[in-house]
Amino acid sequence: MSGKNSSENGETEENTVPDGGWGWMVALGCYVMVVTLPGMSLSFSILFSTFLLDLGVSSTTTAWIFNSHLLLWNLVGPLTGPLTMEFGFRRVSMICAAAASVCLILCSFATSAEFLLVVFGIGGLFGGLGCKPCYLMIAHYFKRRRGLATAIMMAGMCTGQFVGPPLIRLLQETYGFRGATLIIGSIMLHSMAGAALFQPVQWHIKKTATSKELGKQETLKDKQEDASLINTPVSNPQPPLPLRNKRLRQVSESSASLHLSTVDISGYPTICEEPDVCGSETSQDSSKTNGGLILITRVLRSTINDLTILKSPPALIIALGGLLSQNGYLNFMLLMPFAIQAHGYTLQDAAWCVSVSGICNLVARLSTTTLSDCSWFNMQLVYVFGACIFGSASIVFTFVTDIKWMMVIAGVWGFGVGVNISLFTLVMARIVGVENLAALLGASSLLVAVGFITIGPFIGFIRDVSDSYDVAIWFLVGEVLLFVILWLCMPAAIRYERKKEEEKGEHSSDIQNP
Known part of the structure; x- marks a missing residue:
């Protein structure tokens, strides 16, 4: 975020993002958020497999529970931007993080699969709304060091995947299903502490004075005035709604440089900036009295506008590919603990397999995002190669029966997932351009959500019909x-x-020069 304000002495005040300072506390808050909130998704099978198996629940029903949760997690992507504009990042994240934790705590009192379907599904809605603002906060606070800040945040997700399963098993062995779920839900409440660090970026904006005339020498008095400007708090931390729309759009479009994961994150908001698309300034002012209706209308218009990008064949391939890859690896993570127990091993063994995959996932993400800046790095080829790795590991997994080899294959699978997912956003920006990134992310998020609720339960149905994982x-x-x-x-x-x-350009030239 940057801006310029003219002053009477011929100088302009230039606003720049903190790129450090309190931004590191924001990065820490994002780390805490992604360690805790996505854990309820990634550890679903470890948390509930024993409970569901004791109830005799079918694989189809289990898939419905898990994929309904993921559906709502991704479906709220387009809502993130409007809600954070209306209520602020900190308020949205704290309230939704608390609600997601309460949902998991309520799951400890579940007595049926239907109860889990409703409560755990709603937990996905609040978890998505609580976690997705993290990606925008990083973009708000960082520019030059954005990659490092994003790496800190992404490390949190893999940390949760590594630490979560063994911790859950230890708690279940000590306190049983209900006690362990209560404790994990309470641990998730710590995400509120992370969200509490999301101070408005306007509180920490740096202001520097620059001369309009090139070569002009600053006097000592000018430097002292500049220093006082930097230390002066901003009196109006929340800009008017039209300006917030514009700034958030700029942040979304500049996010191509982020090395992000889209497991949890396919939810960049797509807020329109042009008056003819999103409504005039007058209509935005009227939202003070009709806020709910205006908000819904704005979100619907934004969503419909984003979906038009799927008319482009490359964009459609990217979105459909994201649907297939994310559905493939997340549902494998759902089935893997059940399959391991079907071979006669304990849930503890399954938890260690998930943890090993998390470690390898972290290594792959950090190494791949680092190498992606090199000129010789073929991003698209490596992106597809990552899918080949976890796809091959998945099929090999079905032919082994020894737990040691299962752990090895789980590690290879996790590495492939890390390579593929870490490049998803970067490949998207490389092909469709930064100016179309926000729209494609929104459209892709909706397609992924639809895939989870259609293909996901069908996978459980296949398991029930074939009686084979x-x-x-x-x-x-x-x-x-x-x-x-x-x-x-x-x-x-x-x-x-x-x-x-090219044909469109030639046609336009012919019209202009008959």
């Missing part, structure tokens, strides 16, 4: 194969898009 995993491998086939068509789609743009 291996067959269900083979179906997931088929999704990864379809992902690879789609990306093999990407060069042709890009050529088609370029040819279409």
